[in-house]
Amino acid sequence: xxxxxxxxxxxxxxxxxxxxxxxxxxxxxxxxxxxxxxxxxxxxxxxxxxxxxxxxxxxxxxxxxxxxxxxxxxxxxxxxxxxxxxxxxxxxxxxxxxxxxxxxxxxxxxxxxxxxxxxxxxxxxxxxxxxxxxxxxxxxxxxxxxxxxxxxxxxxxxxxxxxxxxxxxxxxxxxxxxxxxxxxxxxxxxxxxxxxxxxxxxxxxxxxxxxxxxxxxxxxxxxxxxxxxxxxxxxxxxxxxxxxxxxxxxxxxxxxxxxxxxxxxxxxxxxxxxxxxxxxxxxxxxxxxxxxxxxxxxxxxxxxxxxxxxxxxxxxxxxxxxxxxxxxxxxxxxxxxxxxxxxxxxxxxxxxxxxxxxxxxxxxxxxxxxxxxxxxxxxxxxxxxxxxxxxxxxxxxxxxxxxxxxxxxxxxxxxxxxxxxxxxxxxxxxxxxxxxxxxxxxxxxxxxxxxxxxxxxxxxxxxxxxxxxxxxxxxxxxxxxxxxxxxxxxxxxxxxxxxxxxxxxxxxxxxxxxxxxxxxxxxxxxxxxxxxxxxxxxxxx
Numbered sequence: 001x002x003x004x005x006x007x008x009x010x011x012x013x014x015x016x017x018x019x020x021x022x023x024x025x026x027x028x029x030x031x032x033x034x035x036x037x038x039x040x041x042x043x044x045x046x047x048x049x050x051x052x053x054x055x056x057x058x059x060x061x062x063x064x065x066x067x068x069x070x071x072x073x074x075x076x077x078x079x080x081x082x083x084x085x086x087x088x089x090x091x092x093x094x095x096x097x098x099x100x101x102x103x104x105x106x107x108x109x110x111x112x113x114x115x116x117x118x119x120x121x122x123x124x125x126x127x128x129x130x131x132x133x134x135x136x137x138x139x140x141x142x143x144x145x146x147x148x149x150x151x152x153x154x155x156x157x158x159x160x161x162x163x164x165x166x167x168x169x170x171x172x173x174x175x176x177x178x179x180x181x182x183x184x185x186x187x188x189x190x191x192x193x194x195x196x197x198x199x200x201x202x203x204x205x206x207x208x209x210x211x212x213x214x215x216x217x218x219x220x221x222x223x224x225x226x227x228x229x230x231x232x233x234x235x236x237x238x239x240x241x242x243x244x245x246x247x248x249x250x251x252x253x254x255x256x257x258x259x260x261x262x263x264x265x266x267x268x269x270x271x272x273x274x275x276x277x278x279x280x281x282x283x284x285x286x287x288x289x290x291x292x293x294x295x296x297x298x299x300x301x302x303x304x305x306x307x308x309x310x311x312x313x314x315x316x317x318x319x320x321x322x323x324x325x326x327x328x329x330x331x332x333x334x335x336x337x338x339x340x341x342x343x344x345x346x347x348x349x350x351x352x353x354x355x356x357x358x359x360x361x362x363x364x365x366x367x368x369x370x371x372x373x374x375x376x377x378x379x380x381x382x383x384x385x386x387x388x389x390x391x392x393x394x395x396x397x398x399x400x401x402x403x404x405x406x407x408x409x410x411x412x413x414x415x416x417x418x419x420x421x422x423x424x425x426x427x428x429x430x431x432x433x434x435x436x437x438x439x440x441x442x443x444x445x446x447x448x449x450x451x452x453x454x455x456x457x458x459x460x461x462x463x464x465x466x467x468x469x470x471x472x473x474x475x476x477x478x479x480x481x482x483x484x485x486x487x488x489x490x491x492x493x494x495x496x497x498x499x500x501x502x503x504x505x506x507x508x509x510x511x512x513x514x515x516x517x518x519x520x521x522x523x524x525x526x527x528x529x530x531x532x533x534x535x536x537x538x539x540x541x
Contacts, residue, residue, distance in 0.1 A: 001135055002034075003030040003031060003033075003034050004033065004034050004063040008132060011027075011030050011062075012027070015027060015030070015062070018058060018062060019055075019058055022124075022128060023055055023058070024109075024112055024124075024131060025055025025056060025059075025081075025112075026055045026056075026059050026062070028081070028098065028109070028131055029055055029056045029058065029059025029083070030059050030063060031134075031135065031136055032056070032083055032097075032098075032139055033060055033063045033064060033085075033096075034136070035136050035139055035141055036083060036084070036085040036093075036094050036095075036096045036141070037063070037064070039094040039141055040087075040094060041087075044087050044088075045088050045089070046064075046085050046086060046093065047066055047072045047073070047085070047086060047151070048060045048064060048066040048072060048074070048083060048084065048085050048086075049073075049074045049084045049086070049146065049151075050073065050074070050076070050082075050083050051076055051079070051080040051081070051082040051083065051084075051097075052075075052078070052079065052080060052081055052082075056082075056083055060073055060083060061073065064085070074151050080097065081097060081098045081113065082095060082096065082097035083095070084146060086146045088148065090145075090148070091146040091148040092143070092144075092145055093143070093144055093145070093146060094141055094142070094144065095141070095142055095143075095144045096139050096140070096141050097139065097140055098113055098138060099139055100113070100114075102138045102139075102140075103138055106134055106138060108122070108123065108126050108127040108130045109131060109134065109138060111127075112127055156170040156172070157171065158170070158171045158172070159171065162176050162179075162180055163175070163176060163353060164176050164177070164180040164350050164354075165179065165180050174357040174358075174360040175353060175357050175360055176353050176354060180350070180354065180357075181354055181358070182316065182317070182354065196348055198261060198263075198264045198345075199261065200214075200258050200345075200346070201253070201257045201258060202251040202253050202257075203251060203253075203254055203257060204250065204251055205241050205245065205249065205250060205252055206241070208236045208252045208254050209236050209238055209241070211235065211255070211256045211257075212233050212235055212236070212254060212255040213231065213232060213233065213234050213252065213255070214232070214252075214253040214255050214258055214266075215232050215253065215266075215267065215268075215292065215345050216228040216230070216232050216290065216292065217229050217230040217247070217249065217252070218291050219243070219247055227290075228291060229243055229244070230244065232268060233255065236252065236254070253345075262349070263348065263349050264346040264349060265342070265346065265347045265348075265349055265352040266345070266346060266347075267292035267342040267344070267346070267347065268289045268292060270341075270347050270352055270355075271289040271292055271294045271340060271341050271342060272289060272294065273356060274320065274322070274340045274341075274355065274356075274359065275294040275296065278296070278322065278338070278340060278363055278365055279363055280305075280362070280365055280366035281366050281367070282298060282300050282366055282367030282368065282369070283296050283297070283298060283337065283338075283365045284296065285297070289341070292341045292342060294340055295338070295339040296336065296338040296340075297334055297335060297336050297337060298331045298332065298333055298334065298335050298337055298367045299333060299367065300333050300367055300369060301330075301331070301332050301333050301367075301369075301370070302330070302331065302368050302369045302370050302508065303328060303329070303330055303331070303367065303368045303505065303507070303508040303510075304327060304328070304329045304330070304337050304365070304366075305327060305328070305365065305367070305368050305508075306324055306326075306365060307362070307363070307364050307365075308327060310358055310359075310361060311324065313358045314358045314359065314364070317358065318351050319343050319347050319351045320341075320342055320351065320352075320355045321343060322338065322339070323338065323339055323340075324337060324338035324339075325337050325338065328501075328504065328505060329535070329541075330370070330404075330504050330535070331367060337365065338364075368508040368510070370404055370405075370504060370507040370508055371507055371509065372404075372405045372406055373401065373404075373406040373407075373434055373435040373483075373506075373507055374406070374409045374432050374433050374434050374435070375397075375401045375406050375407065375408045375409065375433060375435045375437060376410050376411070376412075376428030376431060376433030376435070376436045377394055377397050377398070377410075377411040377437050377438075377439065378411075378412050378421070378424045378425060378428060378436060378438045379393045379394060379411070379412065379414070379438075379439050380413075380414055380415075380416055380421055380424075380439065380450050381413070381415070382415040382416045382417075385413050385415040386415070391413055393439040393487075393491070393492065394408075394413075396492070397487065397491075397499075398411070400499065400503065401437075401503070404504070404507055406507070409431055409432055409433055410428055410431045410433065412428065416448075416449055416450075417449065417453075418449045418453040418456055419456070420453070421452075421454065421456075422453045422454075422456040422457045424453075425438075425454060425457040425459075425484075429480075429482055434481065434482055434483065435483045435484075435485070435506060436479070436483070436484045436485075437485055437486075437499075438475070438487070439486075439487045439491070450475075450486065451464060451475065451486075454475075454477060454484065454486075458479055459477040459478060459479045459484055460477065461476075461478045462475065462477040463475070463476045463512075463513075463517065466498055466517045467517060467520060467521030467524060468497070468498040468501065468517075468520055468521070468524040468540075469525050469526060470488075470490040470491075470494045470496075470497045470526055471487075471488060471490060471491075471497040471498025473486075473488040473490075474486060474487065474488060474498040476502070476512055483506050485499065485503075485506060494526065494528070495532045495534070496526060496532055496534040501524065501539075520540065523538060523539070523540055523541045524540055525539075527539075
């Protein structure tokens with residue numbers, strides 16, 4: 001019985017020398033790789049994907065040219081004992097996996113796969129014998145297509161020297177290497193040392209007269225005021241001494257005694273650098289830092305957007321902070337939205353560079369403009385169409401969209417019929433609507449025809465259902481450039497629903513994905529206050 005170009009015995013010895021012992025997973029993997037190769041066309045360049053990091057990648061590297069080093073082997077930890085070999089240009093290939101349905105007659109392989117016995121209790125000799133006797137039988141093979149652009153290897157580009165570790169790294173990663181940004185898998189002696197303190201010298205108050213303060217000195221009068229009593233770079237006068245003493249100050253740090261140091265960054269310098277890296281379109285900041293802090297404000301009306309992942313990365317850097325309003329919140333021009341600062345008076349230079357490396361990838365904050373949409377409203381419901389029930393949707397939706405300066409250009413009521421819904425949607429598009437709001441007709445009933453009518457009209461990218469209460473049966477779709485949102489009947493009863501959370505995103509031109517909706521589940525449970533104060537409430541945050 002051969003495995004690739006080896007006899008079983010030769011392959012067994014190869015596994016022992018490579019893996020240090022006759023690992024059952026590598027032996028099983030050998031048969032799997034052999035099966036995949038037998039089902040691939042000859043004469044092609046192929047690559048490999050392993051769905052587990054354990055043992056199976058070793059078999060692939062022993063029997064094919066694909067290795068993690070040359071990038072032809074990709075390891076995805078999906079927790080399944082399976083592999084795929086595929087044409088690197090077309091993505092066409094085969095997937096091989098252990099078939100649990102074929103292991104009933106092979107109890108030792110089954111026990112190994114499902115870990116029903118501890119490794120120490122497994123009979124390794126019987127297991128190896130069972131693997132050999134099973135040969136190619138206990139596996140399933142089926143064709144697959146791998147999107148080839150998913151695993152395209154990125155070129156390193158230019159190489160530079162990291163200013164922190166002084167090691168070579170791809171400059172495309174930012175101003176410092178990824179290891180120094182905190183992605184290294186180890187800790188060094190630097191991580192265990194005591195808190196570093198800059199070599200600062202303080203003067204007694206009476207000796208500081210005429211010299212310039214090194215930082216803002218904050219005075220707090222409980223319940224009344226908080227602000228700088230002395231500003232950064234302000235000369236200390238005799239008149240300041242009494243006020244500083246009442247603040248508990250007996251010594252003061254002055255600029256003349258503490259010149260700039262190459263290993264430390266002053267809080268004001270750091271705050272300005274952070275602010276310049278954080279602001280994007282529609283967000284700005286003004287003036288020098290106050291008490292070491294810079295605040296940001298919206299420069300226009302719109303939707304506040306936050307890069308949440310990189311904001312978290314920034315705040316993981318020691319000695320820095322940034323706090324902001326909740327993302328996807330409508331804001332008005334001049335409204336404060338965020339603030340940042342270095343926490344110590346002097347920030348270690350390496351921490352400053354780590355923070356700037358996060359910000360080098362683009363701004364953290366934007367205010368996206370909200371377009372003045374041309375809205376078409378389609379009310380579905382035979383009872384409304386026949387005049388048995390008065391329509392209340394059109395005034396409700398109309399009021400909500402006009403709050404954002406949108407115009408309702410046409411509203412229609414159609415019966416619960418696929419063809420009527422299809423025609424109604426297309427009529428709204430022809431009238432010039434770039435946002436269509438369909439109402440009601442979105443339920444668990446099997447005979448609900450709203451979705452079918454929308455599909456008949458040609459909508460694409462339909463997403464039905466959202467983790468929002470009220471509004472679980474919300475629908476999102478597109479009809480070419482026209483946005484479509486389906487509002488369930490709960491909007492007739494509740495003042496605030498999923499429509500209120502999603503409308504600003506649509507007006508900002510954002511594509512709302514299933515992942516976006518999934519993240520909304522945390523916070524999108526309305527507690528139904530007797531007096532609704534939305535958006536000044538936790539709903540959607």
